[in-house]
Amino acid sequence: AQKITQTQPGMFVQEKEAVTLDCTYDTSDPSYGLFWYKQPSSGEMIFLIYQGSYDQQNATEGRYSLNFQKARKSANLVISASQLGDSAMYFCAMRDLNTNAGKSTFGDGTTLTVKP
């Protein structure tokens, strides 16, 4: 069974600073993907970034990067140069890539507040 743990219910960051949102995972699947999603207060869910378990390099997408440490089973999201619009709930998720089921298991989320 897969498990995602996000230990930070809430985080604060000053505008223009960087912030790291923690995510640890547990799985017995040999091939898996790790994902981060953003949910603003308006409610929609937005896919941010993906990291494959066999990828050698950490994933980056604009101001988002994923700090993947496979031995520690962690997949932290780093947001650089925070903006007020980054205030939202962030979910870490994982999925077994050796199946057509595509089911993702989500963490409980971290609420990020960016202060002006």
Added chain:
Amino acid sequence: DTAVSQTPKYLVTQMGNDKSIKCEQNLGHDTMYWYKQDSKKFLKIMFSYNNKELIINETVPNRFSPKSPDKAHLNLHINSLELGDSAVYFCASSQVGRGSGYGYTFGSGTRLTVV
């Protein structure tokens, strides 16, 4: 053009009624899902369809019945609604061939309130 279109956005109904939520995706994805997000924001999968075939049914009461007429559509019908069914229901789609790392594209969600 909306990628994953979900209707209605809001649904307020009385206990015991039957209601449906519709979902359509124009991304050509092979897999569609229903997720439930409760009042604490926990996201839990309900159903997964791959090319119109039911792949996952995660211990959801029989009152919930998904239907996928083709791989672009996945509807959710709920019978005999209960107060505990109040939640936000998200439709999502993804391409999940083996090894694929595509993220989900979510619909805008349906906020269901049972009174």
